[in-house]
Amino acid sequence: MTALLELTDLHVYYGNIAAVRGLSLRVEPGEIVTLIGSNGAGKSTTLRTISGLQRPRRGAISFQGKRIDTLPTHDIVRLGIAHAPEGRQIFAKMSVRENLELGGFLRDDTEGLAADHESMLELFPRLRERLDQKAGTMSGGEQQMLAVASALMARPVLLLLDEPSMGLAPVLVELIFDTIARIREQGTTVLLVEQNARAALAVADRAYVLESGVLRLSDDAATLAADPAITQAYLGG
Structure with missing residues (x-):
């Protein structure tokens, strides 16, 4: 059976430095899959490569059975992949409303855009209160809610989420992960990069563990969360 997303023997370099080495993984439709690992493990590079922001030196990326590793980013978005990158990369001087509109800029279904705009405000009620406020x-x-909502405005089949809980208070971390579960319930598959490994494993179906760009482990998320070695290395003992 064809996976929704498949990476095969992926090698990604920055100059002469290998960031990802021989990574293979699969994401099936309807899953939440998480990549965990320490800083510099290659997690964000993997997402950037999937979305076309970085090019692999070797290997293949397939989405719905189609090779995408040579496509420009806008074509990858059109195919159904949206990326909410690390660092809440929004348009700070534009309003919340304008950021949401830009999220759907490749779409021409006016009625669908209006419906999805309302859906985002239902998913993130706080944004409704700030529609005309400058995002910055x-x-x-x-801002993290807006970054996720803007990515979802592209109506993706697959959402790439990079460190959505970074720098947030615990109560907001819980809200973000509850929202990730709701996004999946609404039909969007999620590939999640997250340093809060405990929270990521709690919401994910499966997980891949990266170390220095190399895949070390992969299993059901619940199995990895219960593994003492994983607990010691990634979950704080």
Whole structure:
């Protein structure tokens, strides 16, 4: 059976430095799959390569059975992959409304865009209160909500989420992960990069563990969460 997303023997370099070495993974439709590992493990590079922001030196990336590793980013978005990158990369000087509109800029279904705009405000009620506020004046948690909502405005089949809980208070971390579960319930498959490994494993179906760009382990998320070695190495003992 063809996976929704498949990476095969992926090698990615920055100059002469190998960031990802021989990575193979699969994401099936309807899953939440997480990549965990320490800083510099190659997690964000993997997402950037899937979305076309970085090119692999070797290997293949297939989405719905089609090779995408040579396509430009806008074509990858059109195929159904959206990327909410690390660091809440929103348009700070534009309003919340304008950021959401830009999220769907490749779409031409006016009615569908209006419906999805309303869906985002239902998913993130705090954004409704700030529609005309400049995005850069919002709190970190609100900016993260906007980054995710803007990516979802592309109506993706697959959402790439990079460190969505970074820098957030615990109560907002819980909200973000509850929202990730709801996104999957609404039909979007999620590939999640997250340093909060405990929270990521709690919401994910399966997990891949990266170390220095190399895949070390992969299993059901619940199995890895119960593994003492994983607990010691990635979950704080």
